[in-house]
Amino acid sequence: MTDDLPFSGIKVFDATQGVAGPHATMLLAQYGADVTKVEPLEGDWGRTLGKMYGDLCAHAITFNRGKKSVALDLKTAEGKAIAQKLASEADVVVESFRPGVMSRFGLGYDDVKKSNPKVVYLSVTGFGQSGPYSKLPVTDSVIQAFSGWMTLHRDAEGVPMRSGMIAVDVMTGLYAFQALSTAILKQVRFGKGQYIDCSLMQSAAAFQAAKVMEYHLEQGEPQVLYVPVGTMKTKDGYLNVTAMREHHYTGLCKVLGREDLAKDPRYDSREKRIAREKELMPIVRAEFLKRTTEEWAKDLTEAGVMNAKVNTYDDFMKDEHVAAIGALPWVEHQGMGSLPMANIPGVEPFATGSPMSECPHVGQQTREILARAGYTEAEIADLAAKKAIGFEYPTKQAAE
Secondary structure (H helix, E strand, C coil), X not given: CCCCCCCCCCEEEEECCCCHHHHHHHHHHHCCCEEEEEECCCCCHHHHCCCCECCECHHHHXXXXXXXXXXXXXXXXXXXXXXXXXXXXXXXXXXXXXXXXXXXXXXXHHHHHHHCCCCEEEEEECCCCCCCCCCCCCCHHHHHHHCCHHHHCECCCCCECCCCCCHHHHHHHHHHHHHHHHHHHHHHHHCCCEEEEEEHHHHHHHHCHHHHHHHHHCCCCCCCCCCCEEEEECCCCEEEEECCCHXXXXXXXXXXXXXXXXXXXXCCCHHHHHHCHHHHHHHHHHHHCCCCHHHHHHHHHHCCCEEEECCCHHHHHHCHHHHHCCCXXXXXXXXXXXXXXXXXXXXXXXXXXXXXXXXXXXXXXXXXXXHHCCCCHHHHHHHHHCCCEECCCHHHHHHC
């Protein structure tokens, strides 16, 4: 790790699990922070999100790259004492337990700031630290439903659908990262700590702020932004088409061989097309069924009409543009082989052999972290015997 990254020298106590919190702390690590992932002996439950490969899965790797793992049993006095020591020496503490849980371990904000008054402390929860829902268990899909997100995605029968990925968790991680970044800047400049309440609910609301406001202003029936726009079924697949401005619409009509639609007084302005969306779109869709996706895409692109084939991930990974700019380098990961690892804007590209590309196994750096914290080999051996700490794989702990 180079010393000139923005957060070099910043110590992070990462007691998060799942995706939202780990995403935020992974980004801190990518910008140089020394992130200690504090997880139970069996590992962060985020390691089980999807098919597992040992103690890893795609989500665990993606959101824990660049960290070091220490496995602690916080239900033991010894494990709790280690965690308290590490937190007292950290610049940043991030946790994702339900409200009040960290305090039971002596690791709440009020506990930590007694010995560490400048600490930046962020809590990730479903609904926040207060309010009638604050203690409720939450998943990404629960917040998608609660926040109105699902109403944006409906099936053919109009049934609200959840996104096929954990979108709210991922965006919460981004909001948490930006909040932590500004708080760290404040800490460095003015020597002041800060507590940050970051919930999935509030992040989902912030992300959908324009749609929520639009819903209010237009009495629950917001108009589309422009027409024609949408996913068109073709002879052999699907194509997304956007006719945002007048020249896009006239270009689309020309490619479709329907110049008459461009001149038709019912559709010759944005406002008219929006008003007659239900009338115009079936006409447009019927034309797209006549040719293949590739044929339409070629002609639309030449005409300056924005479009994109609806790709599978395989199509995306093999695309010539993606390859040309190195957007998805193939990186060797310990025990996993070669993996496509999407680069992050502003972060050094991922590469084989870089610690920033590696997700640690459970407790992989337990010995290293404890030694750095001042524990002797004999003390570490004693802690292992008491099962207060774990090393690398849960299945190996009994032999330690």
